[in-house]
Amino acid sequence: MSELRRDPITGRWIITRTMTGIDTPSEFFHPRKMFEGIECPFCKGNENLTEPEIFAFRKEGSKPDDRNWAIRVFRDKYPILHTDSGIKKKGVGDAFLYDMINGFGVHEIIVETSKHITNFAELDIDQMKMVLMTYRIRLNKLRGDKRLKYGLVYRNQGYDPVVSLPHSHSQIIALPVVPKSVKEELVTSRNYFREKQRCLFCDIIKEERGYAARIVDEGDNFIAVIPYAPRFAFETHIYPLKHQSDFTKFPDSDLDELSKMIKNIFYKITKLLNNPPINLVLHTSPFKIPEEDYWDTIVQDYHWHIEIMPHAVPERGFEFGADFFITPPSPEISAKFLREVS
Amino acid sequence: MSELRRDPITGRWIITRTMTGIDTPSEFFHPRKMFEGIECPFCKGNENLTEPEIFAFRKEGSKPDDRNWAIRVFRDKYPILHTDSGIKKKGVGDAFLYDMINGFGVHEIIVETSKHITNFAELDIDQMKMVLMTYRIRLNKLRGDKRLKYGLVYRNQGYDPVVSLPHSHSQIIALPVVPKSVKEELVTSRNYFREKQRCLFCDIIKEERGYAARIVDEGDNFIAVIPYAPRFAFETHIYPLKHQSDFTKFPDSDLDELSKMIKNIFYKITKLLNNPPINLVLHTSPFKIPEEDYWDTIVQDYHWHIEIMPHAVPERGFEFGADFFITPPSPEISAKFLREVS
Numbered sequence: 001m002s003e004l005r006r007d008p009i010t011g012r013w014i015i016t017r018t019m020t021g022i023d024t025p026s027e028f029f030h031p032r033k034m035f036e037g038i039e040c041p042f043c044k045g046n047e048n049l050t051e052p053e054i055f056a057f058r059k060e061g062s063k064p065d066d067r068n069w070a071i072r073v074f075r076d077k078y079p080i081l082h083t084d085s086g087i088k089k090k091g092v093g094d095a096f097l098y099d100m101i102n103g104f105g106v107h108e109i110i111v112e113t114s115k116h117i118t119n120f121a122e123l124d125i126d127q128m129k130m131v132l133m134t135y136r137i138r139l140n141k142l143r144g145d146k147r148l149k150y151g152l153v154y155r156n157q158g159y160d161p162v163v164s165l166p167h168s169h170s171q172i173i174a175l176p177v178v179p180k181s182v183k184e185e186l187v188t189s190r191n192y193f194r195e196k197q198r199c200l201f202c203d204i205i206k207e208e209r210g211y212a213a214r215i216v217d218e219g220d221n222f223i224a225v226i227p228y229a230p231r232f233a234f235e236t237h238i239y240p241l242k243h244q245s246d247f248t249k250f251p252d253s254d255l256d257e258l259s260k261m262i263k264n265i266f267y268k269i270t271k272l273l274n275n276p277p278i279n280l281v282l283h284t285s286p287f288k289i290p291e292e293d294y295w296d297t298i299v300q301d302y303h304w305h306i307e308i309m310p311h312a313v314p315e316r317g318f319e320f321g322a323d324f325f326i327t328p329p330s331p332e333i334s335a336k337f338l339r340e341v342s
Numbered sequence: 343m344s345e346l347r348r349d350p351i352t353g354r355w356i357i358t359r360t361m362t363g364i365d366t367p368s369e370f371f372h373p374r375k376m377f378e379g380i381e382c383p384f385c386k387g388n389e390n391l392t393e394p395e396i397f398a399f400r401k402e403g404s405k406p407d408d409r410n411w412a413i414r415v416f417r418d419k420y421p422i423l424h425t426d427s428g429i430k431k432k433g434v435g436d437a438f439l440y441d442m443i444n445g446f447g448v449h450e451i452i453v454e455t456s457k458h459i460t461n462f463a464e465l466d467i468d469q470m471k472m473v474l475m476t477y478r479i480r481l482n483k484l485r486g487d488k489r490l491k492y493g494l495v496y497r498n499q500g501y502d503p504v505v506s507l508p509h510s511h512s513q514i515i516a517l518p519v520v521p522k523s524v525k526e527e528l529v530t531s532r533n534y535f536r537e538k539q540r541c542l543f544c545d546i547i548k549e550e551r552g553y554a555a556r557i558v559d560e561g562d563n564f565i566a567v568i569p570y571a572p573r574f575a576f577e578t579h580i581y582p583l584k585h586q587s588d589f590t591k592f593p594d595s596d597l598d599e600l601s602k603m604i605k606n607i608f609y610k611i612t613k614l615l616n617n618p619p620i621n622l623v624l625h626t627s628p629f630k631i632p633e634e635d636y637w638d639t640i641v642q643d644y645h646w647h648i649e650i651m652p653h654a655v656p657e658r659g660f661e662f663g664a665d666f667f668i669t670p671p672s673p674e675i676s677a678k679f680l681r682e683v684s
Contacts, residue, residue: 005570005571006571007569007570007571008530008542008570009527009530009542009543009546010527010530011526011530012573013571014571014572014573016571016572092570093549093553093570094552095545097545097546097549098549098570098571181352184351184352184353188350188351188352188353189351200350200351203437203439204350204351204439207436207437207439207440210435210436211435211436213673213674213677213678214673214674214677215677215681216677216681217681225677226673226680227349228347228349228350228434228440228673229347229348229349229354229355229356229358229440229673230356230358230673231354234680236680265680267683268680268683269680271683272680272683331556331568331569331570331571331572332555332556332568335555335556335567335568336555338558338568338576338578338610338611338614339557339559341609341613
């Protein structure tokens with residue numbers, strides 16, 4: 001069982017597992033130590049080692065879960081989120097100080113190639129295009145469930161193979177809340193637009209094109225820049241030059257340029273920094289949530305973008321990408337363990 | 343040369359170095375590789391390896407920088423912040439879209455013992471009390487400079503000894519801005535108080551004492567709990583039970599209990615989780631900044647606390663503690679390096 005919980009001080013939602021039957025806390029820390037010494041379940045021929053596929057680019061006439069695929073999507077084998085039991089929201093505590101939603105959501109794995117490639121830069125352009133098309137297809141599918149408010153696409157690369165499979169893959173977590181860092185961007189963009197009648201991101205792009213010193217790559221439709229105030233050394237953001245709030249809506253004909261740019265950034269970072277861990281996060285507009293006060297202007301004031309974050313010291317990427325934390329052992333179980341240390 | 347820069351999208355301030363004369367980006371990533379194979383500069387007898395001391399608890403009659411000390415404070419040897427050249431604030435870019443302050447601030451190291459101890463839990467209670475007293479003394483000293491707005495006390499423990507010295511020490515970074523995560527807490531506390539005429543943290547403490555399951559340790563004056571929605575597994579916060587916004591102002595007689603509680607939490611986490619990296623961050627009220635709209639109510643609505651964060655996978659602690667990032671290579675230099683990768 002898992003729960004989404006909101007911290008009343010920061011407004012940050014986190015996911016925690018309220019498991020039972022776990023005897024030692026080390027199991028919380030290495031829930032995937034089972035990867036040690038096993039065959040790669042993401043490789044061609046090992047389809048039976050994953051959950052059944054829910055989407056794929058595959059050879060015409062081939063069958064789901066057979067080996068003739070180029071991109072394959074399935075649910076995480078140990079999902080911390082489910083949609084099985086419906087969504088339940090409640091206040092927690094004597095004064096309802098805390099907010100809780102049961103572990104409602106979807107966690108999908110997108111295997112980006114049937115070959116055992118470990119760096120995004122090694123994909124060829126057609127394969128990269130299929131990955132980006134898969135993001136769009138899955139996001140549009142997931143938004144069909146009106147209980148889901150946000151689909152966060154992200155990639156962790158170069159982490160300890162015991163806890164994160166090295167075979168090139170992306171992940172989508174679809175949530176019943178908007179992660180804090182995206183909500184902040186939405187609110188800031190809305191306020192900026194209301195004041196100035198211009199998109200904040202469009203102004204940033206204009207400034208960066210004029211200044212030029214922070215540009216890493218530029219094409220007809222996209223620009224890659226290091227932000228003025230980055231969180232990580234060599235952090236690079238990719239923006240569409242034309243104003244566009246939703247990643248699923250720009251013309252398919254632009255995918256080729258975007259694919260080349262992503263591949264190029266991963267190649268450059270890998271070469272320059274000797275293959276560091278790299279996270280990628282896609283920030284796009286939320287699924288339709290008319291009850292939120294930023295929704296009314298979202299099409300005119302939000303601007304989707306991709307954030308690529310290399311890490312000299314490996315942090316955990318999802319947390320940084322979304323300001324949205326996954327802490328498997330519940331606070332209650334953790335406190336019990338700590339109390340019992342003599 | 344360094345700069346504080348504000349990201350216009352998130353409002354997060356970061357520190358970046360705009361160095362020159364650096365040929366390879368790896369030097370940005372391991373600026374302290376000089377620690378490799380050298381003697382510990384924090385040990386008794388090696389006082390000449392650090393900057394001159396600016397404060398110490400030392401034997402009566404002994405002299406600054408001699409070996410008869412119990413706690414020793416000095417400036418960081420490679421400080422990213424200075425106060426030498428005064429404070430300069432300016433808008434950056436054609437439309438002043440970005441905000442910059444020169445690298446104005448103070449970075450102090452507090453060596454917590456003259457013995458080569460690596461875990462906070464190994465300090466004896468009297469030594470721990472002196473550490474906490476040193477926090478109070480240095481914060482009160484630093485607030486004397488009216489250009490500084492916040493003193494962030496933090497500790498990184500258990501990181502790679504090549505990049506972070508293992509000898510038990512704390513750090514204080516005093517800044518001309520309030521770090522984002524603290525500002526968020528201040529604003530949330532103010533809004534909560536305005537609505538309810540009660541302190542949010544006091545309400546949280548009441549809830550936690552009633553529920554009990556998340557309590558790790560409790561005394562007459564302090565309580566240690568795992569928050570309802572923690573960011574990290576086994577993250578533990580210590581709150582004073584009595585309402586108090588400023589860490590430097592509670593009675594000295596309470597320091598004994600607080601020291602025991604901190605030592606106990608570090609001991610428990612170390613034993614339970616097999617000596618993981620642990621960060622500690624002190625969140626206390628800012629230095630006096632009457633121009634900020636949260637200042638007017640700060641004494642009644644903020645509640646200082648200590649956050650202790652163990653890390654199964656080592657992230658960088660300062661960033662998580664403050665939502666305030668240090669990215670040594672400037673975006674301009676980073677972009678240049680990346681552009682030049684062929």
